[in-house]
Amino acid sequence: MKLLPLVLKNLLRKKTRSLLTIGSIVLPLFVICILGTLLRALEADPSGGKGMYRLIVRHKVSITNWLPGAYDPKIRNLPGVVETLRMNWFGGSYIDQSAKNQFARFSTSDADRLLKVFDEATVVEGSEAEWVNDRSGLLVGRQLMKRYGWKLGQKVAFKGDIYPITLELTIRAVFSAADESGVYFHHQAVEEALPRVKGFVGWYWLKTDSLAAAERVPKQIDAMFENSSYPTRSETEKEFQAMWVSMLGNVKLLVGSITTIIAIVILLIAANTMAMAARERVTEIAVLRVLGFTKEKILGLVLGESFALSVFGGALGLGLFVLLLPGFREGLVNSPMGAFGAGVRLFPEVLLLGFGVTVAVGLFAGLVPAIRSATRPITEGLRQVA
Amino acid sequence: MAEPLIRIENVVKQYTRDTQVLTVLDGLSLEVDKGEFVALMGPSGSGKTTLLNLIAGIDRPTSGRILVGADEVSSMSEGALAKWRSENVGFIFQLYNLVPVLTAFENVELPLLLTRLSKAERKKQAETALAVVALSDRLDHYPRQLSGGQEQRVAIARAIATDPALLVADEPTGDLDSKSGEEILVLLERLHSEFGKTIVMVTHDPKAAARAHRLVHLDKGVLKEDVRAKGEKGEIGVAAAAAIAAGK
Numbered sequence: 001m002k003l004l005p006l007v008l009k010n011l012l013r014k015k016t017r018s019l020l021t022i023g024s025i026v027l028p029l030f031v032i033c034i035l036g037t038l039l040r041a042l043e044a045d046p047s048g049g050k051g052m053y054r055l056i057v058r059h060k061v062s063i064t065n066w067l068p069g070a071y072d073p074k075i076r077n078l079p080g081v082v083e084t085l086r087m088n089w090f091g092g093s094y095i096d097q098s099a100k101n102q103f104a105r106f107s108t109s110d111a112d113r114l115l116k117v118f119d120e121a122t123v124v125e126g127s128e129a130e131w132v133n134d135r136s137g138l139l140v141g142r143q144l145m146k147r148y149g150w151k152l153g154q155k156v157a158f159k160g161d162i163y164p165i166t167l168e169l170t171i172r173a174v175f176s177a178a179d180e181s182g183v184y185f186h187h188q189a190v191e192e193a194l195p196r197v198k199g200f201v202g203w204y205w206l207k208t209d210s211l212a213a214a215e216r217v218p219k220q221i222d223a224m225f226e227n228s229s230y231p232t233r234s235e236t237e238k239e240f241q242a243m244w245v246s247m248l249g250n251v252k253l254l255v256g257s258i259t260t261i262i263a264i265v266i267l268l269i270a271a272n273t274m275a276m277a278a279r280e281r282v283t284e285i286a287v288l289r290v291l292g293f294t295k296e297k298i299l300g301l302v303l304g305e306s307f308a309l310s311v312f313g314g315a316l317g318l319g320l321f322v323l324l325l326p327g328f329r330e331g332l333v334n335s336p337m338g339a340f341g342a343g344v345r346l347f348p349e350v351l352l353l354g355f356g357v358t359v360a361v362g363l364f365a366g367l368v369p370a371i372r373s374a375t376r377p378i379t380e381g382l383r384q385v386a
Numbered sequence: 387m388a389e390p391l392i393r394i395e396n397v398v399k400q401y402t403r404d405t406q407v408l409t410v411l412d413g414l415s416l417e418v419d420k421g422e423f424v425a426l427m428g429p430s431g432s433g434k435t436t437l438l439n440l441i442a443g444i445d446r447p448t449s450g451r452i453l454v455g456a457d458e459v460s461s462m463s464e465g466a467l468a469k470w471r472s473e474n475v476g477f478i479f480q481l482y483n484l485v486p487v488l489t490a491f492e493n494v495e496l497p498l499l500l501t502r503l504s505k506a507e508r509k510k511q512a513e514t515a516l517a518v519v520a521l522s523d524r525l526d527h528y529p530r531q532l533s534g535g536q537e538q539r540v541a542i543a544r545a546i547a548t549d550p551a552l553l554v555a556d557e558p559t560g561d562l563d564s565k566s567g568e569e570i571l572v573l574l575e576r577l578h579s580e581f582g583k584t585i586v587m588v589t590h591d592p593k594a595a596a597r598a599h600r601l602v603h604l605d606k607g608v609l610k611e612d613v614r615a616k617g618e619k620g621e622i623g624v625a626a627a628a629a630i631a632a633g634k
Contacts, residue, residue: 002499003499005492006485006488006496009487009488010487012487013487283483284483284485287479287485288485288496289444289468290442290444290471290477291471291472291477291496291497291500291544292469292471292472292473292497292500293500294464294465294468294469295468296465297500377445378439378444378445379439379444379445382444382479
């Protein structure tokens with residue numbers, strides 16, 4: 001600790017270079033943490049564990065293929081199934097097709113069961129009953145209400161694309177949940193406007209009573225409809241989410257590769273700074289050794305400097321990340337990727353990743369210059385003219 | 387009869403460059419008594435600095451023995467040698483070699499950081515060393531704010547901060563004007579006479595060598611001449627030093 005002032009003074013010897021190097025750690029580390037958070041958010045369960053009890057039943061071929069609504073009582077009667085929900089993707093557009101006006105629009109044939117299946121969601125404005133009892137009623141996520149400045153009782157029109165109709169719906173209730181970026185309305189409103197779609201659903205969403213049921217029921221359902229005209233593919237909510245993520249390609253590998261490359265770049269920049277610093281001080285280090293500084297102490301001095309440089313950069317980078325994360329989440333939630341933003345939060349493992357990168361950079365960037373400085377013969381160091 | 391502080395016994399130092407073996411010191415033997423002020427002279431490549439480095443324990447002989455006091459420095463491990471240097475030797479360089487980001491006080495305190503002294507004790511010792519070289523008013527000055535002579539005085543303060551018995555100086559006036567060089571020589575004389583330091587100084591300058599009480603002349607790695615002072619003040623004298631340096 002007695003040598004810490006010397007380490008810090010050495011760090012400030014070339015202020016511009018140190019600041020540039022710290023800057024070159026801060027920004028990439030920020031990016032690493034953001035990427036890590038996105039990756040983690042992709043894998044996260046925004047339901048807080050409740051999704052482990054939920055299942056999705058869709059057409060075996062594709063989710064774009066419909067299933068008969070008549071499957072509902074058969075599925076509902078299976079032991080372990082607590083509640084079922086018939087769901088559809090309405091899609092369409094609000095105002096226009098621009099990216100800023102994209103958000104999820106779902107219709108359900110079972111409005112009264114929606115908050116029973118998604119029991120982590122709560123109605124914060126209006127009431128569930130008002131929404132359930134109004135066939136043209138709309139249930140809106142709180143975030144979306146805020147985004148558009150909508151008010152309870154306001155009429156909102158959605159123009160369909162899959163369904164060639166325009167629905168005018170009235171906001172009857174506002175819900176709060178991890179993902180507040182979507183709207184839900186009665187599928188009966190769609191069926192009334194377009195009778196030919198009556199009797200079909202996009203997928204079933206079920207709630208089971210136990211993890212054992214969540215594991216058993218999918219097999220039972222798929223076996224039950226195996227030889228029908230509408231075979232099913234049943235899976236847990238988590239598997240269903242993973243399917244969507246996998247449609248983006250091997251995101252984990254991509255993000256992991258980018259993170260690794262950024263970490264290596266930081267390492268190279270910091271290593272270059274440390275190599276320059278050590279090279280400029282060959283004589284000075286030899287003098288310290290003449291004074292009695294051991295190899296270990298020289299190793300500690302150079303590594304300490306590298307470590308301090310990295311820690312300053314790392315602390316600033318992580319601080320910046322923690323500071324800007326809520327804004328980043330807000331921006332993401334209000335974007336077309338709103339559902340994706342719902343999983344964004346401060347993950348301890350991401351902070352740990354940032355800390356790990358900081359430590360690794362501090363250690364490895366200074367290692368070679370430190371070993372060289374500590375092992376170069378003193379007489380050779382004294383001969384060198386800086 | 388004074389007891390020898392430094393004993394150099396049949397020391398050979400060779401360097402290998404590619405496949406060529408270069409003998410810098412060739413079976414040199416020498417004794418330096420405690421409290422002596424010795425000037426090492428000789429032409430470039432004669433082995434003066436190599437000998438100084440061996441005495442100070444910053445290089446090792448190829449063969450032979452070097453003892454300083456009871457310590458055989460030629461056989462110590464690197465770690466032991468570093469500790470030994472910090473306690474027993476003060477090194478004065480031609481180019482001062484102060485750490486530019488540290489003040490005069492902090493530079494002098496550097497070797498004391500390796501000791502078990504408390505902060506207050508270190509402060510007292512560093513201030514005392516700077517008082518000896520008459521730089522008490524420059525404690526907070528950085529090397530760039532000092533003249534060459536003042537920098538060398540700070541370097542001398544650093545060398546004596548741990549109160550070592552032996553001071554080794556490699557061309558201590560080589561980078562200074564004559565006035566500053568004279569001040570440094572007066573200071574070295576004072577360290578020798580008042581504080582009883584044993585000083586071994588490499589120099590090319592007969593005026594600097596003249597201040598020593600013994601002059602050792604090396605040539606091609608062997609001892610060519612070893613002259614002790616006879617003058618009134620116990621110094622070699624400029625004319626004698628110049629003659630020896632010229633090999634007459």
